[in-house]
Amino acid sequence: MKNFIEFLEGRVQGTGSLLCIGLDPHLADLESPTAESALKFCLGIVKETADYASAFKPNAAFFEIFGAEGWDALKELIATINALSIPLILDAKRGDIASTAEAYAKSAFEHLHADAITLNPYLGKDSIDPFIENPEKGAFLLCKTSNPGSDDLQNLQVSPLLDGEGAGVRALYEHVAKLAQSWNTNNNIGLVVGATQPEALAKVRAAAPDLWFLAPGVGAQGGDLATALKAGLREDGKGMLISVSRSVARAEMPRKASRELMNEILKVKKEIGL
Amino acid sequence: MKNFIEFLEGRVQGTGSLLCIGLDPHLADLESPTAESALKFCLGIVKETADYASAFKPNAAFFEIFGAEGWDALKELIATINALSIPLILDAKRGDIASTAEAYAKSAFEHLHADAITLNPYLGKDSIDPFIENPEKGAFLLCKTSNPGSDDLQNLQVSPLLDGEGAGVRALYEHVAKLAQSWNTNNNIGLVVGATQPEALAKVRAAAPDLWFLAPGVGAQGGDLATALKAGLREDGKGMLISVSRSVARAEMPRKASRELMNEILKVKKEIGL
Numbered sequence: 001m002k003n004f005i006e007f008l009e010g011r012v013q014g015t016g017s018l019l020c021i022g023l024d025p026h027l028a029d030l031e032s033p034t035a036e037s038a039l040k041f042c043l044g045i046v047k048e049t050a051d052y053a054s055a056f057k058p059n060a061a062f063f064e065i066f067g068a069e070g071w072d073a074l075k076e077l078i079a080t081i082n083a084l085s086i087p088l089i090l091d092a093k094r095g096d097i098a099s100t101a102e103a104y105a106k107s108a109f110e111h112l113h114a115d116a117i118t119l120n121p122y123l124g125k126d127s128i129d130p131f132i133e134n135p136e137k138g139a140f141l142l143c144k145t146s147n148p149g150s151d152d153l154q155n156l157q158v159s160p161l162l163d164g165e166g167a168g169v170r171a172l173y174e175h176v177a178k179l180a181q182s183w184n185t186n187n188n189i190g191l192v193v194g195a196t197q198p199e200a201l202a203k204v205r206a207a208a209p210d211l212w213f214l215a216p217g218v219g220a221q222g223g224d225l226a227t228a229l230k231a232g233l234r235e236d237g238k239g240m241l242i243s244v245s246r247s248v249a250r251a252e253m254p255r256k257a258s259r260e261l262m263n264e265i266l267k268v269k270k271e272i273g274l
Numbered sequence: 275m276k277n278f279i280e281f282l283e284g285r286v287q288g289t290g291s292l293l294c295i296g297l298d299p300h301l302a303d304l305e306s307p308t309a310e311s312a313l314k315f316c317l318g319i320v321k322e323t324a325d326y327a328s329a330f331k332p333n334a335a336f337f338e339i340f341g342a343e344g345w346d347a348l349k350e351l352i353a354t355i356n357a358l359s360i361p362l363i364l365d366a367k368r369g370d371i372a373s374t375a376e377a378y379a380k381s382a383f384e385h386l387h388a389d390a391i392t393l394n395p396y397l398g399k400d401s402i403d404p405f406i407e408n409p410e411k412g413a414f415l416l417c418k419t420s421n422p423g424s425d426d427l428q429n430l431q432v433s434p435l436l437d438g439e440g441a442g443v444r445a446l447y448e449h450v451a452k453l454a455q456s457w458n459t460n461n462n463i464g465l466v467v468g469a470t471q472p473e474a475l476a477k478v479r480a481a482a483p484d485l486w487f488l489a490p491g492v493g494a495q496g497g498d499l500a501t502a503l504k505a506g507l508r509e510d511g512k513g514m515l516i517s518v519s520r521s522v523a524r525a526e527m528p529r530k531a532s533r534e535l536m537n538e539i540l541k542v543k544k545e546i547g548l
Binding site: 024026027059061062064065066067068069070071072075093094095096097098099100101103104106107111112120121122123124125126127128142145146147148149150151152153154156157158159172175176179 | 380381421
């Protein structure tokens with residue numbers, strides 16, 4: 001097996017796409033409020049969009065809501081995507097102390113067979129370690145999220161004593177980006193950075209020049225694609241997965257919607273010469 | 275139904291105990307690596323310790339590791355504890371943006387029937403709201419955890435512009451405590467504060483004079499009970515659940531171990547006149 005980021009970059013190379021398709025079976029979108037219906041909904045999106053998806057990202061919450069049956073549905077969904085050799089990021093936002101984090105890592109990687117997971121960094125390095133020990137598996141750490149409440153903690157100015165700089169030199173989310181960049185010794189860490197705040201995106205890119213970003217917020221949440229790409233792409237024109245869920249899932253033709261988004265991304269990349 | 279904190283305080287009044295028994299079915303402690311065995315292990319602890327427990331706290335990770343069967347086992351465990359009318363805190367450390375947080379809240383409270391849940395505050399207020407809308411349900415926010423990596427973010431000095439104070443006046447975890455205190459309009463928010471760092475406990479108590487703390491770290495993680503209680507108890511001698519897992523679960527006689535711990539807590543409370 002390959003290193004996770006190499007696996008992702010191979011897929012991006014093959015498709016030419018930077019799209020990550022979110023699989024969020026909101027109850028409102030389902031034929032009936034059942035795990036079976038959630039699975040059917042997601043499999044439909046996978047079938048329609050697989051040609052243009054460089055990754056899929058199911059959100060655990062919408063499966064947990066159905067209990068054991070939801071868990072089975074999630075497992076089946078992941079198996080289907082695994083069989084297509086498309087990187088699978090489990091959006092679970094876990095975060096716990098070491099021995100518990102080990103159990104979550106086992107659950108995500110060995111039981112569910114996800115390729116990567118989203119994690120919350122509030123508990124620090126040892127809560128991340130069990131997820132990044134194996135370079136074949138990846139972790140995207142929450143850095144700057146796209147919700148209104150993200151300002152409550154993430155925008156606080158922090159005084160990072162670790163490198164001798166003065167007080168208040170950076171926001172907490174920039175500090176997280178710097179930590180993630182320094183923790184990335186296995187080349188399998190990425191960051192979750194909302195596409196709705198281009199200034200923040202640019203700061204995170206400056207703090208973590210090498211890392212892949214998972215960037216939700218284009219479309220339903222109002223983020224502008226071109227602005228986001230200009231702020232967040234790496235110098236090699238990669239390093240950013242544009243994560244879309246509702247704008248594709250609720251489109252009349254998800255296949256067409258995802259192809260158009262992919263083409264829009266390619267157009268912007270051409271415009272900015274990347 | 276009662277407000278969550280009133281439910282908890284009623285139980286504390288009835289037992290005279292400040293113990294929260296953690297239910298963490300580590301694989302190493304099980305007869306066999308199965309969900310059935312994890313459930314049996316936890317039910318054994320519940321039976322032994324129920325007389326001295328003011329709350330039980332199963333950790334979701336150790337059930338998720340078994341997939342759908344683990345989920346069923348967790349649900350059955352919670353139903354057993356619900357039937358005993360003992361407050362049930364689901365240790366899940368979730369945290370996601372609003373519409374997803376709603377799904378997690380539904381999963382924890384409506385599907386699993388937990389009375390409260392542990393949450394990660396990194397995404398801010400709107401990620402907490404769906405869990406605290408119903409005053410019958412509670413949420414304990416991660417504040418200062420007991421693991422080594424907790425320093426990476428939680429100890430950073432922050433400049434909270436919100437109240438006009440100067441730069442670097444408090445640690446991030448103190449800021450979280452102040453936020454939680456201000457968000458507690460439904461009287462159903464608590465904080466997770468490790469018992470291993472009494473100085474931090476005292477600072478959190480100063481920042482959040484009213485809130486209940488869930489304090490792990492006594493025993494296996496080396497925290498001293500008396501020091502922790504002195505630093506963290508409220509002026510009414512309540513406000514702190516001492517959360518123990520391995521030191522009770524791995525004791526030769528869990529019933530005896532939990533009774534002794536309860537008595538030790540009562541002794542310390544008497545000594546400090548609370």
